[in-house]
Amino acid sequence: MKRDFQDQFPLLYESGRLLFDQPLAQRSSFKIGGPADVLALPNTQKELIALLTYALQKQIPYFILGKGTNLLISDKGIRGLVIGMEGFQKITRDENYVSAFAGVKLRHLCEFAQQEGLAGLEFAHGIPGSVGGAVFMNAGAYGGEIKDRLYCSKCLIPELEHLTGSDPILHLTAEQHDFSYRMSALQTRGLIHLSSVFRLFEDEPSAIKARMKEIEQKRWEKQPMDLPSGGSVFKRPQGHFTGKLVEDCGLKGHRIGGAAISDKHCGFIVNLGQASAQDVLELIKFIQKTVYERYQVTLETEIRLIGER
Ligand SMILES: Cc1cc2nc3c(=O)[nH]c(=O)nc-3n(C[C@H](O)[C@H](O)[C@H](O)COP(=O)(O)OP(=O)(O)OC[C@H]3O[C@@H](n4cnc5c(N)ncnc54)[C@H](O)[C@@H]3O)c2cc1C
Structure with missing residues (x-):
């Protein structure tokens, strides 16, 4: 299987983004976990689609890895393909809306919004992990949840007929995420998160920063950080x-x-x-x-x- 992946994805392999028998402990906040048979780190939607298509065609199981902060990875590790989303990094602002790709750290999203004078994500400052993981989990803390600020998302439908057809992308409105406590349609429908737009509101950067600091302080006081x-x-x-x-x-x-x-x-x-x-x-x-x-x-x-x- 490994040799086949190498032959199929030579560019990924040569750029060190296709790794074999890769220990996952360092990619998990628990610092626990055995190896992935194959770990792929795509940078583009095209690479991601190619990897998924290949895995589905060959019936190789796959797992989507964010920052590994909500996982207990077994000692034997993960069989098949693990796709790390860290290559998907982009944050942009359009008026009171901020768009972030799946691999962006939630912390960076919060800091970006604060620097832009956009409030609403203070609750999320200090929740470790990626934007993709946070939307998938509907992460929340201190009275706020991702669902409160999410405007829409772009996801990939990991089914061969979609990946090889003309409509692999699904745009979800906020309601279509079916959010509830630590639950989303991404979980129930097995969707892959690519990016989300968050609707925020203007405030003084210093006031936003003060709220973020307060929340972070509470976390350090109460949790074994x-x-x-x-x-x-x-x-x-x-x-x-x-x-x-x-x-x-x-x-x-x-x-x-x-x-x-x-x-x-x-x-x-x-x-x-x-x-x-x-x-x-x-x-x-x-x-x-x-x-x-x-x-x-x-x-x-x-x-x-x-x-x-
Ligand atoms: C110290 C500590 C404190 C925490 N505090 C909080 C808290 O206050 N509130 C809270 O809600 N959580 C908290 N968490 C849990 C965790 O940080 C969140 O659940 C986080 O959103 C997970 O993001 P991740 O990128 O690490 O996802 P991962 O752990 O990598 O993955 C979690 C799940 O999301 C899926 N996933 C990840 N990215 C994608 C994607 N792009 N597309 C599809 N599926 C994807 C994975 O397949 C997996 O099933 C805490 C964790 C730690 C270690």
Whole structure:
């Protein structure tokens, strides 16, 4: 399979954007994860379409990787093709609208808007990851969600009839994203995010900056930002706060192998240095079981568990 990819995509290979048996731990905020059989880093829509078309024609599984901040990648890694979106980098402004490509860091989008005197994305400052990942997940914090500011998106339909036909692109209005808590139509329909436009409003850059700073400060006070993690492990169960449930079960600091429930925020699992994906998985199951037995509350994971088990 690797040789075939090399032959099929010589330009990608020669420019170091087609890699084989590539460890993914450094591409995940958990700093955990085995290798990808093939890691491709396209820079253009054309390259992305060619890669997807080839994978679908050859029935090779593929996975779209943003900044890896909401993933637990298995120790065995990911079979088939992993497509990293970091090559898609562009931010532009048109009046009160800002457009950003999928690979742009959410932090850069927020900083760009602030410098332009455009407010509305302060809540997102400090959420790690890419614009593509944020739209896919409908990321949110401190009372705001991506859905509140998103105007429209451009996506790719990863189906052979579309990729090889004349209509591989799908334009989604805000409503067509079907956003809900950490959920979007990109997840349910398996769409690939290319870019989004956000509708913002004018304000003083210094006032926007002050709000961003305040939010970032809160994050550093409450979350274990200094240790590798995947953010909140679980979605917020209705009527409860995960961190409190876990803490009330006496699990603060509980450790399996190199993975531990954070002392600072019990909704986070942190990698103390040498954690394996298996350690994290066992800790997740242990938390789910303990919380269910004590409170009959089911904790559903927010982080996405991917790769070969
Ligand atoms: C310390 C820490 C704090 C966090 N705090 C928050 C928070 O406050 N609020 C919050 O909502 N999240 C938070 N997160 C989780 C995470 O940052 C977000 O979910 C983020 O939006 C994920 O973006 P990503 O680029 O890293 O996506 P990845 O982790 O790379 O991928 C996540 C999912 O999105 C898909 N995806 C990524 N890019 C694309 C694309 N272009 N097209 C289609 N699918 C794509 C992937 O296939 C995967 O299924 C936190 C994480 C950490 C580590």
